[in-house]
Amino acid sequence: MKEVLRSLVRSAVADAAQRNVLAIADLDSVRLEISRTKDPRFGDYATNAALALAGATGKKPREVAAIIVDNLPVGQGMLERVEIAGPGFINFFLAGTVWQDVLRQVHQEKETYGHARESRAVRVLLEFVSANPTGPLHVGHGRGAAVGDTLARLLRASGYAVDTEYYVNDAGNQMKILGNSLLHRYREVVGEQITFPENHYRGDYVVEMASELVGTPLGRRLASMPETEAVEACAQYACDRILSGIEDDLAAFGVTYDAYFRERRLHESGALVQALEALRDRGKVEDKEGAMWFAMEGEADEKDRVLVRATGEPTYFAADVAYHQDKLRRGYDLLIDIWGADHHGYVPRVRAAVSALGYSPDVLRVLLVQFVTLVREGMKISMSTRSGEFVTLREVLEEVGPDAARFFFLTKRCDSHLDFDLDLAKRQSKDNPVYYVQYAHARVSSIFRIAAERGIDATMTDPDLTVLSLPEEQKLVKHLADYPDVIVEAADALEPHRVTFYLMDLAELFHGYYHDNKVLTEDSSVKKARLYLVEAVRQVVANGLDILGVTAPERM
RNA sequence: GCGCCCGUAGCUCAGUUGGAUAGAGCAACGGACUUCUAAUCCGUAGGUCACAGGUUCGAAUCCUGUCGGGCGUGCCA
DSSP: OOHHHHHHHHHHHHHHHTTSSSSSGGGGGGGOOEESSGGGGGOOOOEEEHHHHHHHHTTTTHHHHHHHTTTOTTTTTTEEEEEEEETTTEEEEEEEHHHHHHHHHHHHHGGGGSSSSOOOOOHHHHHHOOOOOTSSBBBHHHHHHHHHHHHHHHHHHHOEEEEEEEEEEEESSSHHHHHHHHHHHHHHHHTTTOOOOSOOOOOOHHHHHHHHHHTSSHHHHHTTTHHHHHHHHHHHHHHHHHHHHHHHHHHHHHHOOOOEHHHHHHTSSSSHHHHHHHHHTTTOOETTEEEEEOOOSSSSSOOOOOEOOSOOOOOOOOOHHHHHHHHTTTTEEEEEEEGGGGGGGGHHHHHHHHHHHHHHHHEEEEEEEEEEEEEETTEOOOBBBTTOOOOOOHHHHHHHHHHHHHHHHHHOOOOOOOEEEHHHOOOOOOTTTTHHHHHHHHHHHHHHHHHHHHTOOOOSSOOOOOGSSSSHHHHHHHHHHHHHHHHHHHTTTOOOOHHHHHHHHHHHHHHHHHHHSSOOOOOOOHHHHHHHHHHHHHHHHHHHHHHHOOOOOOOO
C-alpha cells in the first residue's frame, strides 16, 4: 500500500517539476516517506514529502504540499480526500473500495498474501547458530536459531534468494581438547585412574559418549593406539556425535539448513592458504615475531591480528577469512552472519578482512543476538558454561514446546536482553502471547466448523462488503492491509520481531471484534461479509505464524 | 583505559529508519459469561523517554559529555 502511495506522490512531484512549478534537481535522491497515521483525524496514511523537499526547492513546506496536492489524482480511484496539516504533512484519506479490495486480495492470494510479487536479484547467504560441536545447544543458541530461521523465511517472502548455512568449527585446538576429554572419560569408564585435565569439557554428555564407546570396535582399538591418534579418533567421534545431536535439536525446533559447512574443508582444500595469499598479494599481511599478521593499517579494526601462529597453526580468524571469501566466491551478494553478542569485538575484524579481500564491507551484515536469561517462578536461573551447568535448548523444548519457544525468542529486538519466563511460556491464557495469537486462528476455524455443522453456506463468492461498516471492522481491514508493508520493512531492517508484534496487534483487534460482534448472525448479507472478513484474518494470522515457524492450530 | 550494546510507566518491552498529543502487555483497581471457545473482552490509573548540552521547521530517535548496567578488548573460541 505504501509503495502505491509513494509512486503517486513521486509522479505528482515529477509532474510539478516538469511544469516548472517545482524546482527539483534530483528526485530520486530524495527519500519520500509514507507512514501510517496514529490518529484517524490525520487520515489513513501521511507523507512528509513536502517537508523533505522544502529545503531543495526553496519554498515553504506548506507551499510545496499545496503544489503536490494539486498534482495528485484526488477524488478518482483510491484517494478520496487529501489534506495538508501541521507543518506540511499531506494526509491521505483512502476510498472505501480500497479496503474492500484488500479483503479480496487476501482471499485471492491466500498463503502468498504479503509476499513479494517479484523476486529480487539479490542472493543472500544467511549463517546462524554455528555453535562449536563441543557440546549440546543451549538456550542462547536457541534464540539465534529462531532469529536466523525466521529471518530466512522473512527474506524469502520478500523475494530474496536465501541459502542458510551452519559453519562447523571441526578443526583446531578445541577439537583436540574435546577428543582428549572423551579419551579421559573413556579410560575412567573402563576403570582406569585418571585426573581430568584443566579447561577440558566437563559436561555429562562427554561421560555419556564415553559409556557408549565401551565394547565398540573404536573403544577396543583406543587402548592400543598411540596417544595422538587416540585423541584424534575420539575428537572425530565426539564431533560427529555432537553435531548430529545438534541437528536433531534444531530439527525439533523446526530449523533445517541448506548446508553445513565444515571448517576442515577450508584446510584440506587449500582454500585457507589461498585466502592468506590473497591477503598477502594485496599487501595486507605482515610477518613479525615469528607469526603472520593481518595488517590493520587502513582498515577498520583497531589493531593487527594474528593469522598464523609462530607454531605454524592458523588461527580461527584465518579460517573465518577463508570462509567469508569462499561465500563471496560462491556468488552471494549479501552475507548475513548472526552471532552471539559476546562476539561483537569480532565484527570489525571480519569486516576489515572482507574489505581487504577487495569486496565492499557492506556486503557483510552482522546481527548480534543478546543473551537469554531463563526465569522460573520469578527467579533468574543462573547459567555458567564453564562449569557445564547450563540449560539446553532440548530441555526448554521439552518443557514449553517449539511453538512457544520460537515465539518467545522473537518477542524482543535482537539487541535487547531477553528474559525467557518458562512459566509464562507454558501458561494457557492471554498473558501468553503465543496462545493469544494462535487462539485467534483457532477461533476463526471454530466459527467455520460451527457454520458447517449448522449447514450455513460459507462459500466466499463475491459478498457485499459495504455492510462491513463498524469501526472495529474498518480497523481490522486496515490492519490486514498493513501486513505486506510490515513484511517488507521487517525484511529490509532484518528485524523479524516486527512480525511478532504485528500478529499480537492483529489478534487483539480480532478478539475484541469477536467478543462484541456475532459473525453467524441472522442477517445473511452481514453474515456473509463477516465470514469473508474473519477468514481473511485467519489467513493473515496463518501467514504471519508461518513466517515465525509457529503452527496455526484449528482448535485448541 | 579503549570499543560495542542497552537505559522509555512499579515490572517486561514496542516506538514505522528524524515527524503530529510517547504506546502495549503484566502487576493494581473496577466491571462483562443463557452467546460462533471467558484460553476472551471493556474501563480506570500510571511518564523529567537516565542526566546535561548541541544539530533543525521538528529529537525517545542523530552528535558530544556525564552517570548506571551488560559484553568485549588473547599467537582462546
